[in-house]
Amino acid sequence: MEQFNVFGLPKKYTDEMADKLNQLLSDFQIYYQNLRGMHWNIKGAHFLVLHVKLEELYNVAAENVDEIAERILILENQPLHTLQDYVQQSSLPVARDVRDPQQAINFVIGNLKALIDLERKLISVAEAYNDHGTITILSDYISRQEKEVWMLRSSLQE
Numbered sequence: 789m790e791q792f793n794v795f796g797l798p799k800k801y802t803d804e805m806a807d808k809l810n811q812l813l814s815d816f817q818i819y820y821q822n823l824r825g826m827h828w829n830i831k832g833a834h835f836l837v838l839h840v841k842l843e844e845l846y847n848v849a850a851e852n853v854d855e856i857a858e859r860i861l862i863l864e865n866q867p868l869h870t871l872q873d874y875v876q877q878s879s880l881p882v883a884r885d886v887r888d889p890q891q892a893i894n895f896v897i898g899n900l901k902a903l904i905d906l907e908r909k910l911i912s913v914a915e916a917y918n919d920h921g922t923i924t925i926l927s928d929y930i931s932r933q934e935k936e937v938w939m940l941r942s943s944l945q946e
């Protein structure tokens with residue numbers, strides 16, 4: 789007999805979505821740490837602007853991390869919480885010793901595109917089950933991240 793959670797979503801689905809959200813959570817943790825590293829290491833004439841922008845981005849990422857973890861709990865599963873798990877699960881590239889502003893901006897754009905890509909995939913799974921709670925969270929991320937990509941790309945144009 790099929791099991792359902794308190795909101796009427798099938799357990800088969802909530803388990804699958806929790807796994808996918810754990811992957812997104814892991815990507816967000818790597819993204820967060822990438823931003824912090826670049827916030828610290830960036831050099832040059834654009835330091836002041838980029839240092840502040842990267843801080844703004846990692847603060848948003850930290851809020852997203854908490855929201856994703858709590859969504860996994862709402863779906864009656866367990867969020868990953870160790871750094872080891874995040875490193876194992878994430879498929880995002882790691883930004884090591886990134887000091888050049890253009891390289892940093894391109895790196896952030898690449899990370900954001902990868903996050904958007906995964907979020908879109910999760911939404912298409914959630915849509916099949918009318919899981920609007922998950923869809924709304926992820927859709928909000930996508931619109932904000934697309935705006936960030938636009939602003940970052942604009943900053944690269946002469």
Ligand SMILES: [Fe+2]
Pocket residue numbers: 827843
């Ligand atoms: Fe700082």
